[in-house]
Amino acid sequence: MIREQLEKADAIEARIQEKKQDGAGPEELEMLRIEKARMLRPLTHPNANERVYLARRIDRPHLKDFIPNLFTDFLEMKGDHLYGDDHAILGGIAFFHGRAVSVVGHCKGHSAEENLACCFGMPRPEGYRKALRIMEEAEKFQRPILTFIDTPGAYPGKDAEEHGQGEAIARNLAAMSRLTVPVISIVTGEGNSGGALAIGVANRILMLEYAVYSVLSPEGFASILWKDASRAPEAAGKMHLTAEDLVEAGVVDEIVPEPLGGAQEDPGRLYASLDKAIQEALCSFDGMMPEEIRAQRWEKFRRIGNGE
Known part of the structure; x- marks a missing residue:
């Protein structure tokens, strides 16, 4: 419908x-x-499968839309200093209401050509190493980190495995758990698997109202469980991947409301809501010591799944 x-x-x-x-x-x-x-x-109340459709719409705002509408003086950082530059990850330094921050996230496009250029938001190992480089630089200069999650998952190709995809993701998870600066993650579209979590070990996780966040795609879930990817709509209803489900589970901290019909219907309204949510999230860490920030993140992830 x-x-x-x-x-x-x-x-x-x-x-x-x-x-x-x-x-x-x-x-x-x-x-x-x-x-x-x-x-x-x-x-007004789309079901889980309808939210998957909304999260994947090609006209939905992506990172290249958020950056000019939320930040000023963005300076892009390229490359992983080891192998190359992955266009599926975009990041750098910017100002948010006069405050220096580091921004990193998955990059998608609004056309087939743009999506091919950034591999439909599926990073290779060099992309995750670039993200880690940006985050480590933020740690060095004590800048807050804002990550934007919107990916079908890490790129599953042979070359990615040969270049150390699993190791790159694991290294990011370990490094993010040790950061002493505030990390705010925003799930803006679809966030699937380790490809999303590799930039999602955050102190606070915000999620757009019609975004989805899960261990894998509904198609992958249906293929594994029932050997039938066509049952993806049924799988979506069982995966608890909506923003409301994840707030209840303690994974997501705040839902950012979207315009009726999705973010693409009124991007300006979404940017205003997200701007306010990010400001409040950053202010919540003002006055906290670096070790307290790290401990808070550690405790947040330890509690997930415990029913607390």
Whole structure:
């Protein structure tokens, strides 16, 4: 249902843009906006499988959209100083409301060409080593770290395994657990498997309302459990991958609300909500000693799964 409703809403939005170019009056444009809102109204409570669809939409805001709308003076850092530069990971230094921070996350595109250039957000080992390099540099200069999670998982190709994919992910997990600066992770789309967790060992985890976060994709779950990837919608309902599920489980700390129909319907509104959530998350660590910050992160992950 949600796919059909959003397609109808997209068609109305296209008409709105055409009418604007043709010089249509405000009354005609308002009527179209009301019609679009009516199409989106039934989407108030999407189920788990519908959220997977929303999280994967190609027009959903990605890291390259968040950076210019949340940060200033972003300076990109490239390469892992060992092998190469992985375009599936984007990161660097920026200012957030005048405060120096390090930013790193998965990179996706809004077209097939852009997604091919960044491997659809699936990092290779050099990408995770680049992320670690950025985080270690942040630790050295005591800058908070903001990570943006949006990946189907780590790249599963032969070359990635030959270059040490598992070791790179494991090294990130160990290194992040030792950091003494605040780490805030934001799940913005889909966050699957170790490919997501490799930049997700954080003091606070924020999650967009229609994002999903899980140990693997619903297709992978269905293939392993039932040997049938076509049962992915059923799997999504059993995986507890929604923001509400994960807050209840103690994995996610805060849900960032999205516009009706998904973040792509009103990106500006989402940026404002996320900006506020990040500010509050960072302020919660003001006055804490470095060792206290590290201990808080350690305790957060020790409690997950204990039912506490």
